[in-house]
Amino acid sequence: MQTIQANGYEIYFNENGYEILNKHLNEYNYSSIFILVDSNTNEKCLLRFLSFLATEKNIEIIEIEAGESEKNITTCVEIWSILTDLGADRKSVLINLGGGVITDIGGFVASTFKRGVDFINIPTSLLAMVDASIGGKNGVDLGNLKNQIGVISVPKLVLVDTDYLNTLPQNEMRSGLAEMLKHGLIADAAYWSAFKDLSKTDFADFDGLVHRSIEIKNNIVLQDPTENGIRKALNFGHTLGHAIESYCLENEDKKTLLHGEAIAIGMIMESFISWQTNLLSETDYNEIKEVITSIFDRVFFDENDLQPIIDLLIHDKKNEYGKIQFALLDGIGAIKINQKADNDLITKSFLDYNS
Incomplete structure (x- = not known):
């Protein structure tokens, strides 16, 4: 599928996208790579993603529980704390591997950590592919009020791999x-x-x-x-x-x-x-x-x-x-x-x- 030019980033597709991703990771020479997953994508998607990743950089996996109830500021504080404890700096990158909750919260966490580090979206649900990961909206819920806290900040790139749809109910x-x-x-x-x-x-x-x-x-x-x-x-x-x-x-x-x-x-x-x-x-x-x-x-x-x-x-x-x-x-x-x-x-x- 043809690459789509977005507002300050590109949207790549399927296996060709991994070549671009690896090239990007090497060219930007990140100090460390963090991958944000939830309990579902850790189990069903992470191994596939890692099999395409070609880098000698240190990789850390951060897992949160799955579900909309996790999309809150408390979860953000937990992720910010983990990033800090693991030595993340301004030259780190956060890769958001998951559905809409992961791309929403991951983009928000990255955009605010140390006043902003790079992030990349790898949507694994249909909703995230066609909506949540596209357009630069990132944020969390305030109680049960949807997306009340957030920023508009674009990823470095988005990689849409439709093979992940095979994992969805x-x-x-x-x-x-x-x-x-x-x-x-x-x-x-x-x-x-x-x-x-x-x-x-x-x-x-x-x-x-x-x-x-x-x-x-x-x-x-x-x-x-x-x-x-x-x-x-x-x-x-x-x-x-x-x-x-x-x-x-x-x-x-x-x-x-x-x-x-x-x-x-x-x-x-x-x-x-x-x-x-x-x-x-x-x-x-x-x-x-x-x-x-x-x-x-x-x-x-x-x-x-x-x-x-x-x-x-x-x-x-x-x-x-x-x-x-x-x-x-x-x-x-x-x-x-x-x-x-x-x-x-x-x-x-x-x-x-x-x-």
């Missing part, structure tokens, strides 16, 4: 698929159409679908690296999706949702709002709802859930002057940012989703 693959669906809905109607009937999708060309998804996100980020304008388009489904994800995290009687599972719900609801505000046709809305619900399990929200979720919307990072801002579909394949919706309409979106 089906629910993790679906979680990443949500972001791919989003990319089609906001920017490429033809790409969206490729997912209308997954039974007819040629997964022999899945690498091509991954590459195109990364391309769509990267093209948007190139126009607006710091999210002052069009990059907000990438938050379609995330305003409600993040609130739902946070609510389910903090309520023991609710099933904890993977990021993509929550975003899938958010995309249906925000598509409903797009229809109700005359940006999207009813036909397109019904198509979106049908496709997404055919892939993702339904989650029921009762009346007591709605207000607490709506209350969480105020923490969304797109908000300005205390006003909730949505990125809404302007037809399939186009987007309008900085859109408003009142609480009554948001409530209707939940009721429609339940129906």
